[in-house]
Amino acid sequence: MSNRFSRRKFVKFAGGVIAGSAAVGSAPLVNLLAANAQSSTGYKVVGYFENWSQYRQGGGKFLPAQIDPSLYTHINFAFGIFGYITKGIAPNNPRLTGDYRIQPIEWNDQTVLYPEIQKLKLKNPNLKTLLSIGGWGFNDPQDPIQIGTYTYNLFSQMAASAAGRQQFIYSALEYAQKYKFDGIDLDWEYPGYQGRGGRPEDFANFLALVREFRTAISGRNFLLTIASSAIVPSGVPDQYRSNPGSYFQWLAQCAQYLDWLNVMSYDYHGAFPDDKVTGMNAPLPQDSTPKGPFSVKNTIEAYLAAGIPNSKIVMGIPTYGRTFKVSSPLSLTDNGPGKSYSSVGPAGISTVTPGVLSYYEIQNRISSGSLTRRWHEPTLTPYAYNSQTSEWVSYDDTESIGYKTSYLIEKKLGGAMIWAIGLDQFQSxxxxxKRVKSILDNPALRPKLPSYFVSGGRRYNQYSFLCTHNSFANSDENWTAANQFNTITKQLNDGVRALMLDIYNAEFDSLLGGKGVYLLHNFNPNASFPGINYALPLKHLYDALNEVVAFLKNNRNEVVTIFLEDYVYPDTNKLKEELDKVTGLKELIYDPDNNPNWSVRVTGEWPLLSEMIEWNKRLIIFSDKNHNNLTTKIGVAYDRNYILQNFWSLGVGGTDWDCQSRWRDGYHYQIVPEGTPYSQWRYADPQLHPKVVEKKSALFLFNHFRDTPTRITAALDNTYDKIMDRIENRCCNSAFLPKEKTTKQLPNFVAVDFWQEPVLYNNKAANVVQELNRRWENKLGCANR
Incomplete structure (x- = not known):
């Protein structure tokens, strides 16, 4: 944190946040129960109070008495310093003291602000307070309020000798006891940072400092925490920048002696020298810069990978925004991150810091109409802009903070840290x-995170998706023989993530449409009215694909799969021409045969769903014909190379509920004899890629529909109990997988007609998919509950 706001430069590196991981030993057992306050559910809520907020104008003045102590488990007072007497204390004689003893910054810290902070314990007896020592400005040789000019190297000097460390530690303990603080928070930004008083030895010396501090408080009810960087600071030695994992492993060594780390998971982007375009201050699942490494998720995963215990990671949440003056035009349709900018945004009336606005200043501008709020789905954060003044702001609001709080619960972290209390809309x-506290007190209130984000470590083939059969044939568009109620767009918006499409090529003009690839059934190429025998009206394949592309562009964190029953084959060029008509399609297609990031054909394993989203390869198209045997590569995969599939029909009258394979000798099916080796199963189609067989990573498309469906038959067939019974007792028994060789494979796709049927709540195919994903997440087999 800084004496004004947290402002940091970061090193950027390819390939993500960390390059390695290492476990560390557990922390010494110290009885800190009395000092270690918790919320009702065990989470910490740590709020920083800025002692300079007392000077803000324009309704922004903020004092300890305005704090609602019921919202916090811990309050950190920002800041105390050491080795220097400020102008606030000695207006005519600010000076270095020549020692490392703790000093106040403001003239009224000791007489007014400290006592007011401690009085909050009368309203919340469980509240604990800590004095935070340091801050960004303390180590900034160009500090605008002229403290860092004199103090920027004091942390490094103090930590370099045992005598200096001892003097600092015992002065901190004496000062904390005198002013009734329950702990010390060290905010050295940052050890080893060249240009800010740092040197390479700082890493070993800081570790010695926290180790000796822990020894000094052993057996006391006293807390020791630090403020820690979100990613590797750019000024540290090359060994940490070239191997980022080593930086987090160093933090893990420090964590042995700390109660927790306040992770400054914000300031990823701002009007900083190395940021050339606008970006998000605190992006949650991924960077606002394409393929960039900066996000809260990457930070937390780096901490965890280094061996830092979940409970010691307290995730930072900002109550302010970063502002820019963009140099490119902003419009209703083009106003997101990634725009070039000419300068920082204008200062707020209260915070008076160019490039930064408090949440209340942002909300006031939105309410007055001078800023327009928008949502950025890829980062799960909002932004606001003014197309007339070119002001652009990245910030967090109650919606994005709900997701952040949900994420820290998902990762079982120690709690949330707020920078800063007086920057929230305290006037309201x-x-x-309150949003953070309410969710931590009652996790049932947390918003649902996108499925890919909740389990970023799961591969594409470790999810289940709702699939619609004959997705194009729908009542909304007046098809003569409908299999679904709604358009493809409506299906996708309602949660369908896989589509089955039958395609035919028309080589002539007709009264109903011209040449091209159509969505049809039973096409008679010699008929005057193509498709008249089943599934009017006509619709081009590119029309349907345009709907899919539009959905994916509007929903940056979703993945869609398409299965083609392909009667265009073997004319691959015709299919290619149809695909080429769809703007933006190629950039979205993930080709498991030829993708340069990850080839399933070569590795035998699917990429992580989160990786597909990061690459923006979020559409997979399978065909039941092998276009890859031809010269032209169009990004359409052959389904039998990757997919296991049960027979497509429930039989005459819907009475055949067995789960036999669709494929035998190219088309027909058989029940697999019990005891058949895996390599000879008909479900392990001979045309499956060998690596897919080896890794047991074939997808399972579960077909569940009749030859001639109606809404009534769908309501009868699509109940949760019937579908689950078929999966568990037909597809998972020896008729599907030999008992002694079972892979406990769950369906990846559940394909049905009229997917909304039956209308009874929690009793349809979508609920089956929800249950299957619960089992994937908990690593349960298809017959394990």
Whole structure:
């Protein structure tokens, strides 16, 4: 954190946040129960109070008495310093003291602000307070309020000798006891940072400092925490920048002696020298820069990979925004991140810092109409802009903070840290901090994270998706023989993530349409009215694909799969021409045969769903014909190379509920004899890629529909109990997988007609998919509950 705001430069590196991981030993057992306050559910809520917020104008003045202590488990007072007497204390004689003893910054810290902070314990007896020592400005040789000019190297000097460390530690303990603080928070930004008083030995010396501090408080009810960087600071030695994992492993060594780390998971982007375009201050699942490494998720995963215990990671949440003055035009349709900018945004009336606005200043501008709020789905954060003034702001609001809080619960972290209390909209009751506290107190209130984000470590073939059979034939568009109620767009918006499409090529003009690839059934190429025998009206394949592309562009974190029953084959060029008509399609297609990032054909394993989203390869198209045997590569995969599939029909009258394979000798099916080796199963189609067989990574498309469906038959067939019974007792028994060789494979796709049927709540195919994903997440087999 800084004496004004947290402002940091970061090193950027390819390939993500960390390059390695290492476990560390557990922390010494110290009885800190009395000092270690918790919320009702065990989570910490740590809020920083800025002692300079007392000077803000324009309704922004903020004092300890305005704090609602019920919202916090811990309050950190920012800041104390050491080795220097400020102008606030000695207006005519600010000076270095020549020692490492703790000093106040403001003239009224000791007489007014400290006592007011401690009085909050009368309203919340469980509240604990800590003095935070340091801050960004303390180590900034160009500090605008002229503290860092004199103090920027004091941390490094103090930590370099045992005598200096001992003097600092015992002065901190004495000072904390005198002013009734329950702990010390060290905010050295950052050890080893060249240009900010750092040197390479700082890493070993800081570790010695926290180890000796822990020894000094052993057996006391006293807390020791630090403020820690979100990613590797750019000024540290090359060994940490070239191997980022080693930096987090160093933090893990420090964590042995700390109660927790306040992770400054914000300031990823701002009007900083190395940021050339606008970006998000605190992007959650991924960077706002394509393929960039900066996100809260990457930070937390780096901490965890280094061996830092979940409970010691307290995730930072900002109550302010970063602002820019963009140099490119902003419009209703083009206003997101990634725009070039000419300068920082204008200062707020209260915070008076160019490039930064408090949440209340942002909300006031939105309410007055001078900023327009928009949502950025890829980062799960909002932004706001003014097309007339070219002002652009990245910030967090109650919606994005809900997701962040949900994420820290998902990762079982120690809690949330707020920078800063007085930057929330305190005039309206602290809506951001209340949002954090309410969710932590009652996790049932947390918003649902996108499925890929909840389990970023799961591969594409470790999810189940709802699939619609004959997705194009729908009542909304007046098809003569409908299999679904709604358009493809409506299906996708309602949660369908896989589509089955039958395609035919028309080589002539007709009264109903011209040449091209159509969505049809039973096409008679010699008929005057193509498709008249089943499934009017006509619709081109590119029309349907345009709907899919539009959905994916509007929903950056979703993945869609398409299965083609392909009667265009063997004319691959015709199919290619149809695909080429769809703007933006190629950039979205993930080709498991030829993708340069990850080839399933070569590795035998599917990429992580989160990786596909990061690459923006979020559409997979399978065909039941092998276009890859031809010269032209169009990105359409052959389904029998990757997919296991049960027979497509429930039989005459819907009475055949067995789960036999669709494929035998190219088309027919058989029940697999019990005891058949895996390599000879008909479900392990001889045309499956060998690596897919080896890795047991074939997808399972579960077909569940009749030859001639109606809404009534769908309501009868599509109940949760019937579908689950078929999966568990037909597809998972020896008729599907030999008992002694079972892979406990769950269906990846559940394909049905009229997917909304039956209308009874929690009793349809979508609920089956939900249950299957629960089992994937908990690593349960298809017959394990």
């Amino acid at each position: 009751g602290f809506p951001l901090i």
